[in-house]
Amino acid sequence: MCIVQDDSSRFAELLAELSGLTTEAQTAERGDLDLLSTIELVRAMNAEDRRVPEAVAAQAEPIAAAVDGITERFRRGGRLIYIGAGTAGRIGVLDASECPPTFGTDPAMVVGVIAGGEKAIRSAVEDAEDDEDAAIADLDRLSLSADDTVVGISASGRTPYVVSGLVHARETGALTVAIAANAGSAIGSAAEIAIEVVTGPEFISGSTRLKSGTAQKLVVNMLTTLSMIKLGKTYRGVMVDLVATNEKLRVRSVRTVSQLAGASVEEASAALRAADGSVKLALLMLATGADAASGAAALEASGGCLRDAISALS
Structure with missing residues (x-):
């Protein structure tokens, strides 16, 4: 009997606690959703999401x-x-x-x-x-x-x-x-x-x-x-530390280097090969003329921040 009473007391406590939560509240304005048309449901749910x-x-x-x-x-x-x-x-x-x-x-x-x-x-x-x-x-x-x-x-x-x-x-x-x-x-x-x-x-x-x-x-x-x-994981609003693990990301890497460095696709591809696929290092090499080893050292010294590494080598 004591266990039942304890359980009942705990249930009442939880019921009161949940009833006071905004996420558990019900709104009268919602009405019966199952009576709405599909387009009405879409618009109503979207209005809530906004x-x-x-x-x-x-x-x-x-x-x-x-x-x-x-x-x-x-x-x-x-x-x-x-x-x-x-x-x-x-x-x-x-x-x-x-x-x-x-x-x-x-x-x-x-x-x-x-x-x-x-x-x-x-x-x-x-x-x-x-x-x-x-x-x-x-x-x-x-x-x-x-x-x-x-x-x-x-x-x-x-x-x-x-x-x-x-x-x-x-x-x-x-x-x-x-x-x-x-x-x-x-x-x-x-x-x-x-x-x-x-x-x-x-x-x-x-x-x-x-x-x-x-x-x-x-x-x-x-x-x-x-x-x-x-932490310097982006440069000019672009991901420069992405890992190209598939064809889409490999293409994105080339496009990123090409666009940010103002280089041709061929130049961007060559820089990425020299940088062992690192977008950040390829950009640094194209921006400063540094080789891969010097660029990698500059990035390490800058804590991985491309902008600071470019400034250090320019």
Whole structure:
């Protein structure tokens, strides 16, 4: 009987907690979606989605603070580690997986950790988001240090796995950042920097893979893209550390060198061959006349910043 009472009490507590979340709210104006025509559904859902960029813009200052913190720790050799469950976890994994081909980073530099492990990327793992101990164990397996940044993602802002991970990361001395879709979130309180993008009730109540998920993707795009820009991974708004792992990217490499250096396709191709496929090194060689060895040394001395390397050799 005591167990039943405890369970009932916990259920009532959770019900009250969820009922107060913006992401769980229902709106009377929505009406019965199943009675709308397809074109009406498209327009109604699109109208909701348009609210997301404005909500992200309202969090510009904490996002900028997070970018600066992440960049500082990258320069110290630290990593960016995303933790989340369900959709939020998958968004972190997605962003991490796209950094190596886009920016030429080591796969260990940006890492995505999802509650329930690899299986949870494709399939739901029941109760994984409630496992507080698993978050600590998952981070410990990465040998977390004070040079790292841990970004916890949770639409509700109360996911136990994420809260626990952030608390543990903060105790370790890592920079902690929270991305939530509700104001005054538990993960926001647990982290040093709270990015709370309040996008309002979902198009389908409680389906946080929708607006909340879109907002999360926009924010993580900023965290990695802007920190990589500050690390010199782009030049004149173009990716210059991309890894040409397929035909499309090889063609893009030639086109990038040709356009930025004002060189012919033949000249760009020759420079890339001499630079062993490095777009950044090929551009430096064409801009300064340096050979591959001298160019590589200049890039290393400049911390990989092409603009600074060009200035040093000019």
